[in-house]
Amino acid sequence: MPNLWNVESIKPGVADELPGDTVPAMFWAAVARRGDTVWMREKKLGVWHSWSWNQAAQAVREVAHGLMAIGFERGQTASIQANTVVEWVLVDQAVMSCGGVSNGIYPTDAASQTQYLCEDSRTTVLFVEDDEQLDKALEVRAQLPLLHRIVVFDMEGLSNLDDPMVMSLEALRALGREHAQAHPDALQQRIAAIAPEDLALLVYTSGTTGRPKGAMHLHGALTWTVRQTALVLPQVRGDERMCFLPLCHVAERVLGEFSSIYAGSVLNFVENPDTVPENVREIAPTIFFAVPRVWEKFYSAVTIAVREATRPQQWAYAWAIGVGHRVAGRVLAQQPVSAWLKLRFLVARVLVLNNVRRMIGIHRARYLLTGAAPIAPDLIQWYLALGVPMLEGWGMTETTAIGIVNRPDAMRIGTIGTPAHGVQARIDPATGEIQVRGRNVFAGYLNQPEKTAEAIDAEGWLHTGDVGTVDA
Secondary structure (H helix, E strand, O other): OOEOOEHHHHOOOOOOOOOOOOHHHHHHHHHHHHOOOEEEEEEEOOEEEEEEHHHHHHHHHHHHHHHHHOOOOOOOEEEEEOOOOHHHHHHHHHHHHOOOEEEEEOOOOOHHHHHHHHHHHOEEEEEEOOHHHHHHHHHHHHHOOOOOEEEEOOOOOOOOOOOOOEEEHHHHHHHHHHHHHHOOOHHHHHHHHOOOOOEEEEEEOOOOOOOOOEEEEEHHHHHHHHHHHHHHOOOOOOOEEEEOOOOOOHHHHHHHHHHHHHHOOEEEEOOOHHHHHHHHHHHOOOEEEEOHHHHHHHHHHHHHHHHOOOHHHHHHHHHHHHHHHHHHHHHHOOOOOOHHHHHHHHHHHHHHHHHHHHHHOOOOOOEEEEOOOOOOHHHHHHHHHOOOOEEEEEOOHHHOOOOEEOEOOEOOOOOOOEEOOOOEEEEOOOOOEEEEEOOOOOOOEOOOHHHHHHHEOOOOOEEEEEEOOOOO
């Protein structure tokens, strides 16, 4: 458990620093280095199951060969419409290893949205989670002439389905095993042919100002961003991470999946969205990224528990959190924390604050990360008072999730921090718009050169549309 006045404990060591300037190169280097160690865990029917790097690699290899067996070519797009599950990651890596483009679709999207995203991305293979997502695909497939195969993760309730266009993920993997025996070098040849300038991902924006736009992310930019992220937000092999935010969103993809590949941290998949609090307590992540609404729910749960506690317990909590606020205040002001205050904080931790952290599941966390939406400064201050550093950052789909972030040794509540390593940022003096430049900036919007020209100027500055100020 780190102390706010000693942020060196946030940095336990050096990441693996994997080679590779494409996502598949980085993934397969990770497999070669880590072998039988655990990479992912998933909870199904109340039981946690582990995936080693080798087991994941075997599944990725089979899916990739299966894709090649059904005619999936380099540069083609495969879309994934599913919740955040292990299969999402396996398919994501398989598609990119084939030299394909991976595109995520929210499982909450309606059939009409599924049609638009598949049509715009020129999807040829669509992966869906279950019968609910399959129904959407079947409803619109007649309007998708390029779509030639639908692959289902979970075939429960579909045992009697007889449709030549639809197959299970297990059937695709079985086809992949046969293809691998007949063409043992095919996958390695595909991986070797991928260049850093090749398109890796499409991440569609929310479409609040019109139809969703497909932000294009290149392999070289993704691997560069992951490495720069590791300098600002350190994680190492053995770190425990939660994976529950949508993988079709750039934040979970880059800060979760890809950063885990680079650093060797363990991804833990929750059983379902309703079990997130329970699963967090079970795993006790050492690094925890979530959006503000998640942090608000944890705070509300503690507030309710305190309200229902006995008067002595309420008094003890008020005293302990007060001590924590005094410590946090001095750290934020970059003032020394006296030995007497440190002693009082130690007592507060033993009597109260450690229990509060365990109640949430953050008692092992070196730091917490919040982003994707504004968060109340008082809420950050409360987590700091518990003794856990919370770092607020800013990024967007077009900046590959990373742009500006608070650093452990220079936290300033109410700000989004300073530009990440290798990222330039400025404020337009006329409009106050935040503008960003760096290799993390996306390559443009698919099929929309006019929108791309509006977003990225001739000097490479991304016009974010967000407004900010500089206070230092």
